[in-house]
Amino acid sequence: MPGIDECLLETMRLPGARSAAVIDWVSGLALGVAGEAPGGDYEAAACETAELARMVAEYRSLGPLSAAGQPDGASAPPATGTPTVDGDRVPPPEAVPAPAPVHTAGPAPVVEDIITTNRDSYHLLRFVPGALDGTLFLHLWLARDEGNLALARRRLAEIAQRMVL
Template identity: 50%
Template sequence: MPGIDECLLETMTLPGALGASLVDWSSGLALGTMGDSPVGDHETTAAETAELARSAAEFDSFTAVGDGLHDEPAVEDLIVTTRAGYHVLRFVQTSFDSSVFLHVWLDRDSGNLALARMRLRDIAERLVLG
């Protein structure tokens, strides 16, 4: 099973991938990074994307699943589109109480959102943290 570096390398093979990171949204720290950052600094990007992830994971409007039977977070991923690119944040389920997500920054012209979502889901399911 792949670790952080292997998962980030695989993420960077996505069409249009400009940068990737694994971020702890409770602390805002990048656990691993690869490629470029939209602001030139991976730590700033990690802190900013962590704020977005934390909001989505904690606000009732996004977390309500309706049946009360689900233990896992209701939010699977977040997509932010900009004029120049796409940001996809995929929450990672772990065996411990995790607050981790994969973030990929894609070029708008060459990126593929549908493919990125599917591949990030698969990468996140295989990721081994420890």
């Protein structure tokens, strides 16, 4: 089973790979990096992507749906407040609960990966299951004109599954 360095080298072999990193989303520290740094600074890129990963992993609204079609652990708001044109009711602001964090440091986040796109590249963040209580993710920076996002997503999932720390 490959370690961090082997996984990063395998990730860098993907067509269009510009950089790869293994990052702890709780601390924002990069445990390993390969390629050029997004924005020219590995530490800043690790902190910024960790903030995004933490934000996505901690909120139920971005988790899986329950059998009722609501985000897991959420329930429909009570039918109080101002009626709208279609008959639904908008609850008063004080009746809307604040989002509750799902994860701080324990079981792995329910989100598998995060994809951000811009004009010339993709950023793919893949959570590593089981590693350090599920707080690690792989960050791949992929050139848009050379890379294949679908292939990269599948390969990153395989690499994350095999990674040993």
